Amino acid sequence: MKEVREFGLPDLPRAEGEKVVMRFAPNPNGAATLGSTRGIIVNSEYARRYNGKFILRFDDTDPVVKRPLLEAYDWYLEDCDWLDARPDEVVVASERIDLYYKYAEELIEKGVAYVCFCPAEVFKNIKDRKDSCPDRAASIETNAENWRKMLDGVYEEKEAVLRIKTDMAAKDPALRDWVAFRILKKDHPRVGNRYEVWPNLDFESAIEDHLLGITHIVRGKDLMKSETRQQFLYDHLGWQYPVTKHWGKIKMQEFGKFSTSELRKRIEQGEYEGWDDPRLPTLKALRRRGFQPEAIRKFFIAIGVTQTDIAVSMKNLYAENRKAVDALAARFFFVPEPVEMELNLMNGDSFVAKALKHPSGADYREIRTGNTVYITGGDYAKLKVGEKIRLKYLCTVEIESINPLAAKAIDTELKVPVIHWAPTDSIKVKVKKPEGLEEGIGEPLIASELGNVVQFERYGFVRIDSVTDNEVVAYFTH
RNA sequence: GCUCCGGUAGUGUAGCUCGGCCAAUCAUUUCGGCCUUUCGAGCCGAGGACUCGGGUUCGAAUCCCGACCGGAGCACCA
Structure with missing residues (x-):
C-alpha cells in the first residue's frame, strides 16, 4: 500500500531499538557555507527524529592544502547553536x-x-x-x-x-x-x-566513525567512493560499516561556484569585507542579513537528500524566510532616491500620520512631517500633473506641478495608487544589498529597531545592523 | 582512458523497493484576480513535468535493455 509521506526527510533504515548516532564532519578551514549548512541540518534533524546523538567532528588533518582556521572551530559551534543543532559531542581529529x-x-x-x-x-x-x-x-x-x-x-x-x-x-x-x-x-x-x-581523510574518518559508534553517515556524493575505499579497512579490522546515504551536488543559482578555500583567499585579499559580507553564501552573512534559523532548516529539509545534482534558487529560501519573518517584522517607510514634494494640506488636516506598525495588528507608529515629504525617484518618474495618489496613512493628493514637485490634499478617493513617503525630518538610511549599497532616507523611528528585522514597505525586508546619531545601516534580507 | 552515481513542471520535491487507487503530491516561480492605505507583504485562483527509443505486461513514472544528457572518483585535499 502506498502512503504519502509527511513533509520531511525520508526514513533511515535502522535496526529495531538501535540508538542512532549521526555526525557532521567539516574541515574548519573557513566559516560554514550553505553547503556545510546542509550537513549540519540534515544530520542533526535525523538525530533528533530518532532521539539519537549528534556529533560535530572537525576533520582537520590537513595543515597545508586546506589549512584549518583557528577561529572557525568556534564559528561552527556558534552556527550549530544558532541553527538549533547543538552537538551532543565535539571531537577534534588533530587532537587524536x-x-x-x-x-x-x-x-x-x-x-x-x-x-x-x-x-x-x-x-x-x-x-x-x-x-x-x-x-x-x-x-x-x-x-x-x-x-x-x-x-x-x-x-x-x-x-x-x-x-x-x-x-x-x-x-x-x-x-x-x-x-x-x-x-x-x-x-x-x-x-x-x-x-x-x-x-588522510579516508583513514581518519574511517577510524573515527567506528570509534564514535556512528550508525548512519549522510553526506555529499563526492564522498561516495570513500565508502568503498574505507570498506577495505573495515574488513581488515573486522568492523561493520555504518549505513550511508549520499546527496547530490547542490549549487545556489545566485552564487555560482564557491569553495571555502576560494572564499578565504578572496576575503584575505580584501575583495570582501569578511566572512559575513552580504554578498557571501555563508551562514554568518545570512544571519547578519536577518534570515531566521528555522527558515534555513525548513529550506534544507525540503530539499531533502536525493542523489540528483541540483541548482536551487535563493528564492526558495526567501519564500521560507518570508513566512518566518512576516509576522514579526514591523513596517516602516524607506525612500531610496528621495524627491522632495511640497504639500499643501487642507485646513484642519494633521501633519501627523498614524501608521500601522503591522498590517495585522492594531499598534500605531506616528510619523510627523512638515509640509514637505519625500517620495521615491521611481514613483516620481511616473507622476503626471492632475494625477491623484494617496500618501499612505497621510492623505490623498492631486499633483499640481512636477518640477518642482508639489501637490495639494484632496478628499479621500477610492482606487487611487498608494505610495509611501518619508517625512521632513527623515534620517539617512543605507541599505547593504548583495548587489551593492543603496542610500536613501526613512522615518526616524527606524533608529529604534537596532538588531531587528523590519519590512521597508514596498521595498523588502532588512535587518537594522547599526545606528548612529543621524544614520542607520540596514542589511538587505530579500 | 578506467570506474561509479543520477535524470518527475522554470526550480526543488513526493511517488519508484512491493507495476493498477498517478489524467502524478507539495512548495516555489510565473500569470490572473482580490484587499476602501504595501504594484518586493497578505489572501484566492490558474498554468506547467514522468529525457528519448525499444522490451516485459491486460496494464509501466514505477521492472529490463540501449541511447542521450548531467555529475563524481581515479590527490602524499577535505
Whole structure:
C-alpha cells in the first residue's frame, strides 16, 4: 500500500531499538557555507527524529592544502547553536592523532598496510597498469621499522607514505591501494609541531566513525567512493560499516561556484569585507542579513537528500524566510532616491500620520512631517500633473506641478495608487544589498529597531545592523 | 582512458523497493484576480513535468535493455 509521506526527510533504515548516532564532519578551514549548512541540518534533524546523538567532528588533518582556521572551530559551534543543532559531542581529529597511529600499527602488524616509497607519479603509473609497487611485498618487520622511521622524522615530505592494501587489480582505479598517512613538516594551527605524519581523510574518518559508534553517515556524493575505499579497512579490522546515504551536488543559482578555500583567499585579499559580507553564501552573512534559523532548516529539509545534482534558487529560501519573518517584522517607510514634494494640506488636516506598525495588528507608529515629504525617484518618474495618489496613512493628493514637485490634499478617493513617503525630518538610511549599497532616507523611528528585522514597505525586508546619531545601516534580507 | 552515481513542471520535491487507487503530491516561480492605505507583504485562483527509443505486461513514472544528457572518483585535499 502506498502512503504519502509527511513533509520531511525520508526514513533511515535502522535496526529495531538501535540508538542512532549521526555526525557532521567539516574541515574548519573557513566559516560554514550553505553547503556545510546542509550537513549540519540534515544530520542533526535525523538525530533528533530518532532521539539519537549528534556529533560535530572537525576533520582537520590537513595543515597545508586546506589549512584549518583557528577561529572557525568556534564559528561552527556558534552556527550549530544558532541553527538549533547543538552537538551532543565535539571531537577534534588533530587532537587524536596518537589514536590513529595505534591503528596504523595494528594494520601493519596484520600485513595490510605498507610504507611506500614511490613518488606519486610513479605510483600512478603502477596503479594504472594494475601492477604492484615493490614495497607492497615488504615484510611486516620492514614495514614496522619504516613506519617507525617515518614517525621519527627520518624521511622528508613526499619521500614515504603509508598505504592500505586493497586490490591492485580492482576494476575501479579509485580503489587501488590508497594513502592513509603522509609526511607534512608544517605546523598545525591547533597542535603546532607535535606531528609530522598526518592521516588522510579516508583513514581518519574511517577510524573515527567506528570509534564514535556512528550508525548512519549522510553526506555529499563526492564522498561516495570513500565508502568503498574505507570498506577495505573495515574488513581488515573486522568492523561493520555504518549505513550511508549520499546527496547530490547542490549549487545556489545566485552564487555560482564557491569553495571555502576560494572564499578565504578572496576575503584575505580584501575583495570582501569578511566572512559575513552580504554578498557571501555563508551562514554568518545570512544571519547578519536577518534570515531566521528555522527558515534555513525548513529550506534544507525540503530539499531533502536525493542523489540528483541540483541548482536551487535563493528564492526558495526567501519564500521560507518570508513566512518566518512576516509576522514579526514591523513596517516602516524607506525612500531610496528621495524627491522632495511640497504639500499643501487642507485646513484642519494633521501633519501627523498614524501608521500601522503591522498590517495585522492594531499598534500605531506616528510619523510627523512638515509640509514637505519625500517620495521615491521611481514613483516620481511616473507622476503626471492632475494625477491623484494617496500618501499612505497621510492623505490623498492631486499633483499640481512636477518640477518642482508639489501637490495639494484632496478628499479621500477610492482606487487611487498608494505610495509611501518619508517625512521632513527623515534620517539617512543605507541599505547593504548583495548587489551593492543603496542610500536613501526613512522615518526616524527606524533608529529604534537596532538588531531587528523590519519590512521597508514596498521595498523588502532588512535587518537594522547599526545606528548612529543621524544614520542607520540596514542589511538587505530579500 | 578506467570506474561509479543520477535524470518527475522554470526550480526543488513526493511517488519508484512491493507495476493498477498517478489524467502524478507539495512548495516555489510565473500569470490572473482580490484587499476602501504595501504594484518586493497578505489572501484566492490558474498554468506547467514522468529525457528519448525499444522490451516485459491486460496494464509501466514505477521492472529490463540501449541511447542521450548531467555529475563524481581515479590527490602524499577535505
